[in-house]
Amino acid sequence: MIDDDHARPVASTQDGTYPRPQLVRAHWVDLTGPWRFTFDDQDQGLRERWWLDWPASDAEIVVPYPPESPASGVGDTTYHHVAWYRRTLSAADRAATGHAPGDRLVLRFGAVDFRCHVWVDGHLVGTHEGGHTPFSFDVTDVLDGDENVVVVRTEDDPHDVSQPRGKQDWREQPHVIWYHRTSGIWQPVWLESVPAVGIDSVHWTVAPDTATVTAELRLTSAPVEPIPVRIALRHGDTHLAEASTTATGADVTAVLTVPALTNGQAYEELLWSPEHPHLVDALIDVGDDRASSYVGLRTAHVARGRFLLNDRPYSVRSVLNQGYWPQSHLAAPSADALRAEAQLIKDLGFNATRVHQKFEDPRFLYWTDRLGLLVWGEAPASFTYSTLSVERTVNEWLAIVHRDFSHPSIVTWVPLNESWGVQHIARVPRMQHYARALVDLTKALDPTRPVVSNDGWEQVDTDIVAIHDYASDPAVVGPRYRDRTAIDAMVAGIGPAGRQLVLSGDVEDAPVMLTEFGGISYDVDAVDDAWGYSAATSPADFADRLGGLLDAVHASEVLAGFCYTQLADTLQETNGLVTADRVPKLPVEQLRAIITGTPRQG
Known part of the structure; x- marks a missing residue:
């Protein structure tokens, strides 16, 4: 049995600050x-070798907030394609990682938008492209002396529409549904020490029907000699399973049999769901490396017109979440803000959220795992179709499916939305091939979750028929979704947005969800150029409009779920249920009753 000690963190009850919550080590140093x-x-830094000779500037930025944001201390939203960062690592920083002779020091970045070069003590340790994906560099062999200098050059061209950019505006000022840009370093930076052969990542695959949990480990390198691998699963104080094997290469697979799952009358006590977000702790030893992780025992699939969670029909009540804050833009204001966001969504009566046009910070996914909130994992889109945009989108998508594979809260993948980046998919075959390829590629990497091929309309080979409908009159919305006949007529013809809903694929048994609707603007803060799909004039008017639409949706005999637009006001978009500062526009109890379909009084 694995010898656990108090030095090993308990992953399922961590405090939410560690940037990689599913592979936790005891020692690390926050470099924000x-x-x-x-x-x-003028893009002169490369020519003038600023990584060796820093320019005459004593300006500072607060990392990880983008320079466009007030929280960064810079707050400059004008066009700047290139920026440079510099930080000194002290001997105390290295010591705090628990670094020992023979170990490797790894410099990690959560995300840098869009492209970057990284030097340490004048040595280029690596480059990275992809504005939303994590990366790391082993810096052990370039460290020189007691103090070490890290220099980062970032590049983000706001006019390059082949970059996956989501809701970031290409114009200098935000307009309609696009927001201020988020460039440079915008997720945590940290330093940690790992053994020469350590755990690089872990994927968990759960099969309750066979009472097994499979761990797929990727190591930092192949061991020169075989090394032992031991994995244990625990739920609270209960030991659930343990497996031992030997690593001879960089990839290791271990199958753990969980006897508690063989009791068909009791196994559901271990399953993960929003109502019962049970997390199973995992202890992983590979050679000298000791790490903690966690598993959510749950399944997610679709059948017979329903979304199934743990093999039972589950009605999805979701909210569109832009993941944007006034002070920090796409970066989270703090680790605590991410917990508060997940808790707010649950308090409002939702059991799911669709983080829109953004790969969210993994620390948010930890809280959706722990608190119990389903997540639609959606890609930020490019604004054009080209060989380069396809390559960039696929590369980021691969990295995120790998990063987020094991979060039980993620139950659906969404690689495309509203034909962004494939604007002519209805009549251009190669765009259809691309959308279909994204579905197939996702399922090749992760066959455990459904995939929405193109959320909103013009879908190919989709597992869920996802419809966007911003009609503001309940008398219009209600009949469209009342029964199967009405919905089948839409699916076979033209959808509410004037586009075909399904281009190809068998969707006869696919669940139908209204995955964007509402968008009622209620501008309590008198924002200039306030924008929404419809507008309310008072709290009572807002409640009536919101309640009417939700009543129409709840009355549907067919819809397997919905996603309301949207959680929070975002700049000029004032169609949130809460303000930009997350203050509810109506009492939480009133909003919760409307969202959950509790009968209203009066």
Whole structure:
């Protein structure tokens, strides 16, 4: 049995600050905070070797907030394609990682938008492209002396529409549904020490029907000699399973049999759901490396017109979430803010959220795992179709499916939305091939979740028929979704947005969801150029409009779920249920009753 000690963190009850919550080590150093910073509008830093000779600038930025945001201390939203960052690592920083002779020091970044170069002590340790994906560099062999200098050059061209950019505006000022840009370092940076052969990642696959949990480990390198691998699963104080094997290469698979899952009358006590978000702790030893993880025992699939969670029909009540804050833009204001966001969504009566046009910070996914909130994992889109945009989108998508594979809260993948980046998919075959390929590629990597091929309309080979409908009159919305006959007529013809809903694929048994609707603007803060799909004039009017639409949706005999637009006001988009600062526009109890379909009084 694995010898656990108090030095090993318990992953399922961590405090939410560690940037990679599904592979936790006891020692790490947070490198966020003040860094030296300068823009490079003439793009001269490479020629002048700024990684060796920092320019005459004493400006600072607070990492990980993007320079466009007030929280960064810079707050400059004008066009800047290139920026440079500089920070000194001290001997105390290295010591705090628990670094020992023979170990490797790894510098990790949560996300840098869009492209970057990283130097340590004048040595280029690596480059990365992809504005939403994590990366790391082993810096052990380039460290020189007691203090070490990290320099990062970032590049983000706002006019390059082949970059996956989601809701980031290509114009200098936000307009309609697009927001201020988020460039440079915008997720945590940290340093940790790992053994020469350590755990790089872990994927958990759950099969309650066979009472097994499969762990797929990827190591930092192949061991020179075989090394032992031991994995244990625990739920609270109960030991559930353990497996031992030997690593001879960089990839290791271990299958753990969980006897408690063989009791057909009791196994559901272990299953994960929003109502009962049970997490099973995992202890992983590979050679000298000791890490903690967690598993959610649950299944998600579709059949007979329903979304099934743990083999039971589950009605999805979701909210569209832009993941944007006034002070920090796409970056989270703090780790605590991510917990508060997940808790707010649950308090409002939702059991799911669709983080829109953004790969969210993994620390948010930890809280959706722990608190119990389903998540639709959606890609940020490029704004054009080209060989380069396809390559960039696929590369980021692969990295995120890998990063988020084991979060039980993620139950559906959404690689495309509203034909963004494939604007002519209805009549251009290669765009259809691309959408279909994304579905197939996703399922090749992860066969455990349904995939929505193109949320909103013009879908190919989709597992869920996802419809966007911003009609504001309940008398219009209600009949469209009342019964199977009405919905089948839409699916076979033209959808509410004037586009075909399904281009190809068998969707006869696919569940139908109204995955964007509402968008009622109620501008309590008198925002200039306030925008929404319809507008309310008072709290009572807002409640009546919201309640009417939700009543029409709840009355449907067919819909397997819905996603209301949207959680929070975002700049000029004032169609949130709460303000930009997350203050509810109606009493929480009133909103919860409307969202859950509780009969209203009066």
